[in-house]
Amino acid sequence: MRGGRKGIPAMEAGCIRKGPWLAEEDVVLRNYVNTYGPRDWSSIRSKGLLPRTGKSCRLRWVNKLQPNLKSGCKFSEEEEGIVIDMQSKIGNKWAQIATHLPGRTDNDVKNFWSTRQKRLARLLNTLPARSRRNQGKVPLYAQVPNFESNANSSELPLNDQGCQAPPHPPYNQSLLDIPDLFSEGQEVITEFNQFSLPSNFACEDSSQAMQLPLSPTFSDFEVGDHGSFDEFPDDDIFKDL
DNA sequence: AACAGTTGCAACCGCAGGTTA
DNA sequence: GTAACCTGCGGTTGCAACTGT
Numbered sequence: 001m002r003g004g005r006k007g008i009p010a011m012e013a014g015c016i017r018k019g020p021w022l023a024e025e026d027v028v029l030r031n032y033v034n035t036y037g038p039r040d041w042s043s044i045r046s047k048g049l050l051p052r053t054g055k056s057c058r059l060r061w062v063n064k065l066q067p068n069l070k071s072g073c074k075f076s077e078e079e080e081g082i083v084i085d086m087q088s089k090i091g092n093k094w095a096q097i098a099t100h101l102p103g104r105t106d107n108d109v110k111n112f113w114s115t116r117q118k119r120l121a122r123l124l125n126t127l128p129a130r131s132r133r134n135q136g137k138v139p140l141y142a143q144v145p146n147f148e149s150n151a152n153s154s155e156l157p158l159n160d161q162g163c164q165a166p167p168h169p170p171y172n173q174s175l176l177d178i179p180d181l182f183s184e185g186q187e188v189i190t191e192f193n194q195f196s197l198p199s200n201f202a203c204e205d206s207s208q209a210m211q212l213p214l215s216p217t218f219s220d221f222e223v224g225d226h227g228s229f230d231e232f233p234d235d236d237i238f239k240d241l
Numbered sequence: 242a243a244c245a246g247t248t249g250c251a252a253c254c255g256c257a258g259g260t261t262a
Numbered sequence: 263g264t265a266a267c268c269t270g271c272g273g274t275t276g277c278a279a280c281t282g283t
Contacts, residue, residue: 039269054269055268059252063251063252092273093272094272095272106270107252108250110271115249118247118248
């Protein structure tokens with residue numbers, strides 16, 4: 001396991017313990033749930049079983065101890081697709097989305113989405129993180145002036161298929177033709193070719209809609225000859241169009 | 242090998258809605 | 263009716279592990 005707050009000494013606030021859970025505490029919590037079921041969380045403390053709040057116990061059970069969790073297992077492409085699709089439909093209803101993903105908790109979904117958003121933010125506002133080879137190169141997105149402010153879907157031109165085209169390159173060209181995500185001198189990032197568009201870009205005649213994959217995944221984005229590039233644009237960048 | 246930047250995720254907090262006394 | 267408590271949810275934080283230079 002990595003991450004978490006292992007390094008933090010368990011704090012004591014009164015008789016309430018906070019911080020990382022110990023294996024012994026997990027055992028006690030498991031025994032409690034086996035005996036009484038996953039409820040009455042606050043009685044765990046009142047019974048003197050654990051110096052944890054009911055809230056903390058519930059969270060620990062739901063996110064780590066309950067059976068059939070896919071802990072430590074990355075989201076599959078199918079799972080990513082479900083999250084992306086549902087988030088676009090119902091918003092940040094992580095608990096609701098998680099019900100469609102067996103073995104995943106709302107926290108898992110939330111963390112997955114949060115990571116995805118961070119990548120987008122970095123893509124839009126800064127240079128790609130670990131890809132220091134891209135330092136000094138400006139993301140094409142970042143070169144787009146007033147991308148959101150001048151995006152008025154009602155004023156967007158129609159493309160040659162009668163679809164409302166995105167307001168600014170690269171979105172108003174065939175996505176499969178997008179040449180470079182980053183550019184400076186001879187170094188370019190290529191093969192940026194898959195991401196979804198918001199529903200307001202869809203044609204009424206679905207047969208004329210832009211042919212795009214609905215559920216891009218991290219692995220869909222590569223950096224031509226420059227190594228892997230796992231950054232990708234996010235559906236939310238179109239939200240206000 | 243050392244360092245710095247980034248990622249993944251456990252666990253916290255505040256709030257809202259439901260239940261009970 | 264309402265105060266107190268419980269439960270669940272979404273947002274945020276912070277650290278160990280990872281990765282690239």
